[in-house]
Amino acid sequence: MLRPMHGVRVLEVAQFTFVPAAGAILADWGADVIKVEHAERGDGQRGLTTVLGVDAISQGSSFSPIVDGPNRGKRSIGLALEKPEARAILDELIKQCDVFITNFLPDSRASLRLDLEDIRAVNPDVIYVRGSGFGARGPEANKGGYDMTSFWARGGSGAGATPVGADRLSPMPAGGYGDNLGGMTIAGGIAAALFARSTTGETSVVDVSLLGVGAWATQFTVNLALMAGGPPPRPPVPRHGSARNPLIGPYRTSDDxxxxxxxxxxxxxxxxxxxxxxxxxxxxxxxxxTVEKLMANAPAAAERVAEVMAERTFEEWLGLLETIEGQWAVVQDAWGVANDVSLRANGLIATVKDAEGVDRELVTNPVQFDEQPAELRRGPLFAEHTDDILRQLGVTDERLIELKVAGAIT
Structure with a gap:
């Protein structure tokens, strides 16, 4: 299968999901991605045992979907970046990489010498990538953010998903919702920057913020607000259908x-x-x-549609609606999505062996080349590849022991 990023070397100094998700996509596409983790704690996401009240780690196993999802296919090295010995190793990795990606905040980047000038001093040709909550400039450049705050709340999705008059804000539909969209955005930016470097010789700085991704996702409404000079009105939504069309919106079957x-x-x-x-x-x-009457009396027609839909079960409706030309879809929960017939037919749910050799399944990134499903490899265990990576840099076994004793590597 085509792996368009084969030969591209990516160095990732990042944690949680937003930026690591981009590294996972690049790994899916064939890049060699080395993930630098804190020498003692690792990626902070490894410490999350529950997410939204649900177990995040398979009992009795190392497999954790919230770690393997945004980190599959990478190699992990544990480095104590604050130690001079570790910095020498990092510099060697920087020299060999095409892309450097990070989501560290400006103060941390400065203290660890991970800013653009620091990285370019070691490798002038590197593509430098920053993922942030609120952008690299402006009054909030130093402010951290998660997708719940920067993407969902500030980017307009939370307000847009919350009905008028609701007594609480609608939550994100899934953990990492904005992070994964942001990761795909970063991966696309990196691909463009690599193409530009290959055709012009010019390297780039790539910036993607969760706030920017959130605004892009809600741009239809935001653009209307810009045109109107204020928030666009939110007309009352009928209980069923829309104000002018009874064949729009959700309907409940007899079995709920x-x-x-x-x-x-x-x-x-x-x-x-x-x-x-x-x-x-x-x-x-x-x-x-007539069409005119149907649209004028859409609320009444929608009430009749709701009554009709409540006459049959979900499965009965699936059989009946399968033959119609009009557009419709089942409303699926996470388990329904995991077993979706079209996702399965297109290889968008893929098998991966965990560290214990057990077959697991993960959602793949949605991009395919030549109609071939992505081939996934599990995420690395914490610092799993430290020794191998250092040996590839020419570090001897004696020096490995010295670095471990000094606390520079895991």
Whole structure:
């Protein structure tokens, strides 16, 4: 299979999900990604045993989806970056890398000499990549952020997902939601920077913030606000359907499952739906027998659709709706997504062997080349490759022992 990043060397000094997710994607695409972890604690994400009240580590195993997901395919080295001996090793790794990626805050970058000038002094041709909460400039450049704060709250998604009049803000639908979108964004930026370097010889600094990714995700509404000179109005949302279309929105089946309709041309699909649903009389109902009437009386039509949908089970509706031209989808929870027939058919859920040799499954990145699914490798154990990486740098076994005694490496 095509691995377009084969031969590209990436040095990652980052933790948690946002920036490491970019490294995982590059590894999926064939890059050699070396992950630098704190010599004692490792990536802070390794210490999370539960996420949103759910166990994050498979009992009796080293496998942790929240670690293996954003770190699959990498090699891990434990370095005490504050020690001179470790810095010499880091410099050797910098010399050999094409891309340096970090999400450390400015003060930490300065104290550990990880700023652009420090890295470029060692390797002038390196592509330097910063992931941040609020951007590399401005009054909040030194402020840390997670996707819950920078992406969801500040980027507009939280407000947009919360119904008018709600007594609480809608939470993110999944842990790492903005982080994973941000990681894909960073990976795309790196790919563009590598292409530019190969064609022009010019290297780049790549900046991606969670706030910027959040604004990009909500740009439709933000752009409307910019045009209007204020927040766009949020008209009341009918209980069913939309104000002008009964074939838009979620409907509940008799067994409390949900289907979502997105048939944007109600006149085109109304007769078909009513016939398949076993209620052809609705097509001749004087309230709905023309497109104009259907749209004018959409709330009443939507109430009838809700009643019709409640007559049958989820499985019964799947069989009936399978034949229609109009657009619809099942509303799936995480287990439904994990077993989605199209994700499975396209290899977007892939098997990976964990450190104990047990087959596990992870969601792959959504980009495929030549119709070939990504081939995943597990994430590294903490500092698993320290000795191998150093030996590749020419470090002798005697020196390895000295570095470990000095606390410079794990």
């Amino acid at each position: 499952r949900w289907l979502l309709f997105s048939m944007l041309q109600p006149g085109r699909y109304w007769d078909e739906f009513c016939t398949v649903a076993g209620h052809p009389e609705l097509t001749t109902d004087e309230r709905f027998d």
